[in-house]
Amino acid sequence: MTERLYYDDAYLWEFDAVVTASGRGGKPGEWLVKLDRSAFYPTSGGQPFDTGTLTFGKTTARVTQVEADREGDVLHMTDREIPAGTPVHGRIDGERRRDHMEQHAGEHLLAGAVYETLQGTTIGLHVGHEDCSIDVTLPEERTHLTEEEIRMLEDLVNRRIRQDDPIRCWFPDEEELSRLPLRKPPTVAEHVRIVAMGDYEMVACGGTHPSSTGQIGMLKILSTSPARGKIRITFVCGGRALALFQSYMRSADKAGAALSCPVEKLSRAASDLKGKLAEAERRANRLESREILQKMEAGMEDHGGILLCAVAIAETDPRAVAAAASDFVAAKGRLLLLCAGERLTFARSADVKVNMNDLIKRVGRGGGRPDMACGAGIPECVFTARKILMTEGMK
Ligand SMILES: [Zn+2]
Numbered sequence: 001m002t003e004r005l006y007y008d009d010a011y012l013w014e015f016d017a018v019v020t021a022s023g024r025g026g027k028p029g030e031w032l033v034k035l036d037r038s039a040f041y042p043t044s045g046g047q048p049f050d051t052g053t054l055t056f057g058k059t060t061a062r063v064t065q066v067e068a069d070r071e072g073d074v075l076h077m078t079d080r081e082i083p084a085g086t087p088v089h090g091r092i093d094g095e096r097r098r099d100h101m102e103q104h105a106g107e108h109l110l111a112g113a114v115y116e117t118l119q120g121t122t123i124g125l126h127v128g129h130e131d132c133s134i135d136v137t138l139p140e141e142r143t144h145l146t147e148e149e150i151r152m153l154e155d156l157v158n159r160r161i162r163q164d165d166p167i168r169c170w171f172p173d174e175e176e177l178s179r180l181p182l183r184k185p186p187t188v189a190e191h192v193r194i195v196a197m198g199d200y201e202m203v204a205c206g207g208t209h210p211s212s213t214g215q216i217g218m219l220k221i222l223s224t225s226p227a228r229g230k231i232r233i234t235f236v237c238g239g240r241a242l243a244l245f246q247s248y249m250r251s252a253d254k255a256g257a258a259l260s261c262p263v264e265k266l267s268r269a270a271s272d273l274k275g276k277l278a279e280a281e282r283r284a285n286r287l288e289s290r291e292i293l294q295k296m297e298a299g300m301e302d303h304g305g306i307l308l309c310a311v312a313i314a315e316t317d318p319r320a321v322a323a324a325a326s327d328f329v330a331a332k333g334r335l336l337l338l339c340a341g342e343r344l345t346f347a348r349s350a351d352v353k354v355n356m357n358d359l360i361k362r363v364g365r366g367g368g369r370p371d372m373a374c375g376a377g378i379p380e381c382v383f384t385a386r387k388i389l390m391t392e393g394m395k
Contacts, residue, residue, distance in 0.1 A: 003037035010208040042068040046125030052092035102238030112201035143226035164214030165198030292324035312379030315341025
């Protein structure tokens with residue numbers, strides 16, 4: 001079985017080892033390499049694998065993925081073949097590992113705080129490219145957290161980060177293990193490894209952790225959402241939290257400059273602007289609708305006491321058209337056949353008996369009520385409908 005060097009030293013970025021087995025990988029150009037000892041972390045417990053290099057002689061192979069097999073050996077996927085028996089110098093990507101350690105250890109503190117304050121049980125960790133998430137079962141199948149609860153969790157976790165409490169990992173014997181106050185029972189029966197943070201988090205874990213909580217830097221919850229009866233808490237830690245803060249500040253500063261207000265007043269300024277925009281839209285709509293109404297009235301022809309308007313106009317806001325059509329037929333004895341762009345609106349006053357729903361179906365696609373119907377069509381539909389009315393009458 002591969003000796004896992006990261007168990008004893010999570011900061012071991014370089015090591016020497018010997019290849020114990022090698023072969024072709026699953027993809028073209030991919031090779032599998034087993035070592036007698038390795039500092040490379042294989043994906044498990046929600047913490048992603050390490051990447052890095054294996055150097056032998058003057059040749060360097062890239063390690064693109066790392067997994068553990070059933071026997072407990074660590075499998076390194078490389079872009080070059082390295083024959084068994086070759087001594088290699090391994091180097092892992094420290095930036096990537098440090099990021100994973102920050103997210104992973106932050107998750108411990110968050111899961112511990114959720115358990116301690118809300119009696120929530122965490123069942124999974126996912127470290128994504130941008131953010132991380134845990135799924136939590138809360139008492140009474142609650143699937144949401146209040147703003148105050150989110151704030152309380154963030155405050156508690158970040159206080160423990162600032163306290164810079166020690167983080168310790170060890171393999172207890174069976175007797176010691178049975179006495180430990182673990183947050184949840186171990187999922188493995190043998191070689192149970194324990195991680196303890198301060199005096200508030202203790203759980204079985206095979207992952208890599210910094211030596212103290214201060215190295216997590218910071219934890220920020222980004223969102224919570226229901227997830228199949230559980231609640232998913234999305235968060236970021238350490239360097240990711242700083243990068244997000246920087247990106248949000250850049251956006252906020254730009255928005256503030258655009259709205260000529262300080263960042264603290266952005267939300268008020270945005271809501272004022274939204275109100276003004278809605279009012280301006282309403283006003284523009286009223287104006288547009290009045291213009292359409294004028295066009296309708298200018299196009300009226302008198303057919304034995306019924307004023308018929310059959311017109312085609314350019315495409316325009318359907319809300320303005322609907323308002324103008326309603327206004328047009330509010331007066332008695334009116335009939336409207338309108339095509340705006342590719343949209344038909346057929347309407348009539350209450351005292352006119354023609355069924356507009358039937359009529360629109362005879363000339364285009366659409367439908368509605370006997371007094372007003374809408375649909376899709378072309379200007380030709382309006383003139384066909386007019387012809388039908390001229391032939392069949394408008395009573
Ligand atoms: Zn852990």
